[in-house]
Amino acid sequence: MKRPGRYGPGAAVAGVPLGLALFGPFLVGEPAIRAASFTLGPGHLLGTDFVGRDVLDQVLLGGRPVVLVALAATALAYLVAVPVGLISALTHRRWLEELLMRPLDVLLAVPSLLMLLLVAAAFPPGAAGLTLLVAFVSVPDAARIVRAAAAEAASRPAVEALRMQGETWWRLAVGYVGRSILRTLAADAGIRLTGVLYLVATAAFLGIGVAPDAADWAVMVDRNRTGLFVQPWAVVVPALLIVALTTGGNLLVDAATELRTTPGRGRRA
Template sequence: MSADREPAARSRRRARYGAGVALLGVPLLLALAGPWFVPDELTRGIPFAGGAGNPLGTDFVGRDVWHQVLLGGRSVVLIALAATALSYLAGIPVALAAATTRRRLVDEALMRPLDLLLAVPSLLLLILVAGIARAGTGIVIAAVALVNLPDLVRVVRAAALEVAGRPAVEALRLQGESRVYIAVRYVGRSLLRTLAADLGIRLTAALYLVASASFLGIGVAPDAADWAVMVDRNRAGLFLQPWGVVVPALLIVSLTVGLNLIFDNATDRRGR
């Protein structure tokens, strides 16, 4: 029976992977290569209007929606990637230190401040950070990384605790290996599959938060070429010219769903 199920399971995995590549590839291609196909001089027309020269119509200030779609993805994607990378660079050392320490006080000192951050709603924390610091792309990256940090540390620490309790770790300690060696070379390497599974969730959360920050006007100009800003600013003309809202919203959804499908397929195949 298991032999009969394997071809069907393999076919489902391939279909899921193909769907993920298609859903992720289109918005990613538009985000990275789109600005190269935009004319140097952009003209403006009547807001929320359509025409032969504007296949998707115009936005709230009369700009070509298609040109704004080509320009608006790079900021969302690059900020989300940078914020995710920053959260891992800051979170993994904290999680490994908390999991491998033999002092309860150290673990408490590392984890309790993160619990406080976890109690604050993510959007409220975004607004607070942006309100305290000077607005800009760097602030959005730092704020999104800070919002993602508590969940990331808790997931990695929980997985690392199981590895840190193995007899092999005690044997390494008795051999005189340093804490850094044990945390990085043994415990850290054992967490690669957990980190791969978490990466898809973390990138999706970062995309959501970056889009929310742009939607709220945090760190991004209110008339910037940005998919999330387009959704926000073109809402007023949704029934006059819907493409200015529908297209960027679908691209953000396609990006997140495709990303999760690819990472789910990769971790499932590694498990098998």
């Protein structure tokens, strides 16, 4: 029988930041008059930030950009990486595989942070540009994971039998090989989302694609770190929310893959 309780820890951990990202902006009232920076006092439950804004309001507003950019960038990276990996693994044309994978190997050799800085100028500022930028940086590694998993599945006798029967490339790639690598992709998705969140936060720290005073958890951590020992909530709360989001996401993926791989689980008795 199914064991939905296994999703409980991951859902509980990730539910808080996801809930704030989805519903937080609706809970923010009228903009308050700015107070002194890095203060704790009446009217400001979590104090004020580096420019005197209410930290609680910034926390409620700052989750949606981080979550939406991270999820969109992860999905976009797989949207490119999966076809590239499948084509590379299933093609019998060596030149096509070299054409697809060698440029990605070159990009993979460049540290992600350095690549982030190098290509930042080519993308427009704003959330859309940041999404494209992070997805572009994430594609090479994701494509290699897909290609490695697909190559193993493509070498099975069943694939050769389907080829001999004249099955179309689409049926081979999607109907058999694609389904065979779903567990690998699911396991990689949790790690990939963590890496994407790191890149989104790094871009925010560097001021790439995000305004320096934006209501964004990653920006809050960076801009308020100078007052950490005076008013720690402006840094600690958004940092904990980012950690909870990545940790909860990994727990959910671990639970899903465990249910699929453990005999007798994930099926009706």
